[in-house]
Amino acid sequence: KRPQSIPQALFYGGAAADSDNLWFGVTLENQRAADERRPHIKRLHRLGYRNLFVSNEPALSPIDWEPWTKLVRWIIAGGESGPGARWTYPDWFRMARDAAKEAKIPFLFKQWGTSKNEDSLSNAAANDAGRNPKEKKGGRL
Template sequence: MFCASLADVFDNSVDLAWRADLWALVRDTPHLDWLVLTKRIGNVSAMLPADWGCGYGNVWLGISVVSQDEADRDIPKLLCLPAAVRWLSLEPLLGSVSLQSATGPFGETLDWAVVGGESGPHARPMKAEWVHDLRAQCGTLAIAFFFKQWGGHENGK
């Protein structure tokens, strides 16, 4: 289940009762994998449920990054959080991204990377070499790689 794909569970404006109801639903559906994606990784630890422990086994905790600056800032924060699965959404990918920061202080790693270009009438192009480089890095780091789309520009042109 891609949870709140057009929202952010960890936004400060999310009602506390709504978030509590969401965590109750996640606990009640262990047969479903929940993909939770945020751009607000700094808020996550304070907003996880009290019984989170090492992470719910059915929650894939992910962050959205579009540039090297965001990757450098946010990947280490993700890797410090307890989670069954940690993933990146690199969409829209707006530049080359190195995953050198993709190992946490105790050997935590990323499990999955989703890469895609920007869509819409004013989409900025994504270069094919950025995608190929990320795929190679993911192979080296044993991170599952999923290419979603080129976006508004065909084949990175």
């Protein structure tokens, strides 16, 4: 939640940059957040930390993934869940998936979320196993 605090916490905690057990990540819900948080992840990368990831959940807008795929080892994406969940568009997930594939890094699609643009789904997906598409968890992108 506070990527700017990670380097200071590492200094006081004595965490070694070569530790395979440490993973650091940031949440990127939109492009503004991506632009604001990239310098903090870049700093960790410069310090030698390589187990870095991003969680694009909730995905609230498209993101330019090109600068991120040079820094992180994992992209996680998913829609917002719960009451009042905001719209999610499948193309946003596809963009993240395709960027990860091109960079040869793992991609995890967690969930559609509880609200998404039903018009963007095929009838087959909308009627998958009789489920309400607003409640569909996971699935093919």
